[in-house]
Amino acid sequence: MRYRCRHTTRYDYGEAVPVSHHLVHLAPRPRPPGQTVHWHRLTVNPGAAVMVEETDYFGNPVSYLAVQEPHRSLDITAEMEVTVDAPPPFAPAATPAWETVRDAAVAVPGERAAEITQFVFDSVLVRPLPEVTAYAAPSFSPGRPVGEAMVELMRRIHTDFAFDPMATTVATPLAEVMAKRRGVCQDFAHILCGMLRGFGIPARYVSGYLRTLPPPGQPRLVGADMSHAWVSAWWGDGWLDLCPTNNRLADADYITLAWGRDYDDVSPVRGVIVGGFGHRLTVEVDVEPLGEDGYPL
C-alpha cells in the first residue's frame, strides 16, 4: 500500500521566544524491511537558521533545527510518500524456545551486537520492574516457542489494559501504567518491551503511523490520525512487529519512522526553548492511502 503522510507540530508560545532548538525524528527510516520511501521533506516556519540532517546510533534519520530569531509560534511539518508491503506470514509455533533466544541474544558475534544485543538491556524509560516481569511470567513457560510467548503477551496487554488518552502523559512512569492498567500506545509499547527484556528477549520501540479506516459509509477525516508506537521483538532469526494497542501483528497498515530502545530515543519532536515561558502544542497527523497510480483513492 502506498501512502502520503503529513505530520504537523505547532507550538504557540506565551511570549516571543528568542531561540529554540529541536531534534526531530520525523523522516522515515530509509530501508526498513518491506517499506520503500519515495520522497520526504521537512519544513519549518519561521525558517530555521540551522537545519542539519544526521543519522542516529540506531540508523534513524534525525534532524537538528534551530530557530534563532524571536518567534511566537513554530510549525514543523514533515511530509512523505512511502509504500509498505504486507509482511510474510509468521508461524509462532515454528520459533525456537524462548530460553534459546535469550541465551543467544547476549552471545551473538560482536558485529551484530548493535543490531540485536543492545535491545535486551534496560533503558531510560523502560527500567526493571518486578511487577512487569511477574505479569509476564505465565507466558514464559519452560521451552515455549518465543513467538507464542510474544503473541500471547500482546493479546494479554490488549485485554487487560484500557486505552485511555487521559490516563497518562509522556512523563508517566511505567510503574504507574502498570498499576493503573491504562494508557496509550507508547505506554503499551514500553510495557511489552519491559516484559520481553525481563526475560532476555531483545525488544525495540518503534515509532510510526497507523492507517485508520473510517467507519463504513463515512468519508476519511483529514488530520484525524495520530503518531503510533509498537514493538519489534527478536525471535531468533528476525524481528516480529507486534502492536499491543490493537492486538495485531504489524502489516501493510503500519508505516515505520524510527526505532530505538524507548520513546526517549526516537521521540518525534524534542525541543528546548531558551527564554519565554509557557506553550501550547498542537499535533496533526494525516495518513492518506494512495492508489497504484499515486493519486488519492
Added chain:
Amino acid sequence: MADETSFTAFSAPGTAAITQGSLFGEADALGYDLGTIYDEMVTGNGRLRGHWQTFMSTLGPLDPDAMGVKWEEARRLLHQNGVTYNIYGDPQGMERPWPLDMIPLLIPPGEWETLVAGLAQRARLLNAVLNDIYGPQDLVRQGLIPPAALYADPGFRRVIHGIPVPGNIRLHFYAADLARAPDGRWVVLSDRSQAPSGGGYALENRAVITRVLTDALRHCGVEPLPPFFTAFKEMLAGLASWSRRPRVVLLTPGPYNETYFEHVYLARQMGITLVEGADLTVRDRHVFLKTLSGLEPVDVILRRLDADFADPLAFRADSSLGVAGLVEAVRAGHVVVANALGSGLVESLSFHSLLPAICRHTLGEDLALPQLPALWLGPGCDRAALSRQLDRLVVAPAFATSPERALFGGDLDEAGRAALLDRIAARPWSTVVQERPSLSTAPVWDGGRLQPRPLMLRVFLCATPDGDYTAMPGGLTRVSPEAGRLAISMQHGSGSKDTWVLSRQRPANLGAAGRTAHSDPRPPAARMILGDLPSRVADSLFWLGRYAERSEAAVRLLRAVYTRLVDGNQPGAATERGVILWLMAWLGMVPWDLATVGEAGGNRALRSALYAAVFDVNHPNSLRGNVQRMHRTAYTVRDRLSLDLWRVISQTVRESQQPTGPAPRPDAAALLLHLDDVMIGLAAQAGLEQESMTRGPGWRFLDMGRRIERAIHALSLMRATRIADAASLPEPEVTARLEVLLELGESFMTYRARYLAEPFTAPVLDLLLLDETNPRALAFQLSALQNHLSHLPQAPDMGVETAANIVAGARLALAAPALLQSPNALRTTLDRLAESLPEISNLVAHAYFSHAFARTA
C-alpha cells in the same frame, strides 16, 4: 592478593578495582583487611625510610606545642582562604572547612617515575578505548568488549557516537585512585575520566603547607605544582586550531556543587573564565559566552558538569545546568569539550577486568600498573560459585552511573544474601565483585603525636599535544580518621594531606616555584580574557552591592536605637529613639505598634523585636537576613572577588551570627559592640571594593547597586521623617529628626564642622540631599549613577537611555531653585524620586541581565 584463581571458577580471569564514589562519596567505604600493611614512613623493622630523613630532621622535634602552633596556623590559612567543600542536601553543608593534616606524604623520585609511567599508559589506554567505542567499535566486533559491557551501561552516550574529536583526545584530564599493597607496589583502585575533582584542593593544600612548613619544603626539594596547570591550559587552547586566540572556559554546575571552591580556584589558577550553563548559548552551532558587550565565541570548554546535565536537548531534558545545543556544536567541530562528552563511560568498573587484554591488543604491551583484583559478572555468571565466596567479597555496581552502593558480602544476613544473589542473577552485567584492598599507612598528627592512618592517593594527569600524558607532580592524599578504619570519605571526617614528590634536582632551584601558588601565574593574555563579564556575573555583582548597602543601613539603624537604649538619659534620647523606631517600622524592621508606643525603654516586646531585627534569618528585613543574602550572592561570583574581599565578607557573616550556647542573651551594650564589629567589616568591604577592584564593568555594576540602594534608602528616610513638613512640627521633635538623619547619613561630623550649630532643617537637607561632595548625599549617588550609566557597554534596547533620563531628571529636580524653601515642592520631589529611582534597577536588569541571550553575535 589471596585467591585470584578461585574467580575463574565462575568466569573469565581478570583484575579489577575497588568501589566507585565521588571524592567525597559515601561509597568509598572499603572493608578492613590490614594484614601485613606497608607504612609510608617506617620500614617493617621500625626504621625511618631513607626519603623521610631530610623531612623529619627539618621538621624539628615533635614537640606537641610547636606542632600545635603549626597546626593552628594551617587551620587559620585554610579558613582565611575560604577552602571549603559542600555536601548536597545538607543545610549546614555549604562550605564545610577543608581538613588538612600537617605531615605531607613523601614520594621519592624513582618510585614516582615508575608510577607516572604506569598511569600515563593507563590514560593512553582508556583514551584509546573511548576513541574506539565512540568510533569504529572494533573492540566490540572483536569480542574484547562484550556487548553487555557496552550496551547495558547507561554511561555509553549513543548521541556522541561518530563525532570525531581534535587530536583524537577524549580524555584530556584523568585521575586515578591508588592504594599501596603490602609489597610496596601502588595498585589502581579506580579511574576518574568524567570530570576528575581534587586537583584544586591539592594545589590549595600545597599553598597552605608552603607557608607552614617553609623550611622543610625548601630542604627536601619538592616538585612544584603550578607548571602542570599551565601546560594543561596550553594543551587545551592548542586544540582549538581554528582560533588564533582561543577562549577557554571552565563550566561549573554552580555554587551548590560539592567542589565549587575548586572550580573557582582552578579557573583562577589557569586564568580562564568560570561560567555556568546559563552563561553560554549556542547559535549556528557555535558556543558563545553571553557578556555585557554581546556574544563572545567560546572555543574550549573544560567541564566540571557530568555529561547527563550538559545539554538538555541531547541528554536529560530536565537539566537546567547545561547548554542547549552543545552536542550539535561539538558535532559541527566548533567547540572542544574536555573531557569529551561520554568519557565517563570508562569509569565503570566493568572495564577493569577487560583492560589487560585490551591493553595487549591495542598498545601491544601489558598493563604496567597492577589493579585490585575484581571481576565483572557478565551474562552467564555462576550463582553457586559466587554464593560460596560472597562472604569475603565486596559487591559493587559495575556501571559508574549506578546509584547503588558497594557492600561487603560478609556484612549481609541470610535474607540480604539471597536478595543480593537474586538481584545479581537478574542482571549479572550490572555487578562487579572484588576483594577488599589493603591500604598503606602514613603518619598523621593527632592527639599530640604521630599516628599511622590508612591512606588513598589520587594522582592527576593531563594529555599532551603529542597524545601522551603528563602528571601533576603531587596529588591529593586522603587519610582515614581512625587507625582501624578503611572508610575514606571526606563526608565522614577523613582528612587530606599534601603530597610531596621529591625532586632529583637540587632543592634550591625548586623552592621559589613551589611558592608561587598564591601569586598570579597567569600570562598577560589570560588576564585579558578575564575581561569578559558574563551577564549573570554583572547581575550578581549589582545585587551584591545592593545587599551590602542594605546591610549597612540596617546596622546604622540598629546601632542608633541600641545606643539610645543603653544610655536613655542623654538629652533628647527618648524622642530620638521614637524617631528611629518609627523609621524601622517604616522600613519593615520592627512592628508598627512598637513604633507608636513611645514609652521609656526596657519593655520586653521592644527588646525581642530588636533582637529579631538583628539576628532572625527568617525576618525579611533583619540584618542577618541581608548579610546572608549578600553572602550567597557573593558566593556565586567568588571568582570575581579578591581573596581579601572574600575574607572580609566571610568575617561579616560570622559576626552577624546569633550567639549560640548556654550564655544568656547579650544585653544592649554587648549587642552594640557586636554591631560595631559588623559595621567595621562592612566598611572594610566597601573600602576594598574601592581600592582593590579595577574599574571595569564588574565594578561599575557593583557600585551601581550600592548607589541605587543608598539613594532609595536616603529617600525613604526623608519621607518617613516627613522632613519636608518640619515647619509644622514642634521644635524638639524637628531637632530629634534632624539629629537622627545626620547620624544615619554618617554626616554628623561634617555638619558640626561646617555649621558649628544645632541642626537646622535647611542646612541639614542641603548636606544630605544636594551636596555633591558628600558621599552620603542623594545628589552624590545620582552623579555617580549618571557616570556609570554613560560608561556601560552598549545595550540593545532603550532601557539604559531611559534610566539615564530618569537620573538626569532627578538631578534637575534637585537643582530646582528654592527647593528647600518650599515644603510642597520638596515633598512632591521626594515622592516622585521615590517612585522613579527604583525603576532604574529594573531598566538596567532588563537591558543587561534577563535579555542578554536575545542578542545576536
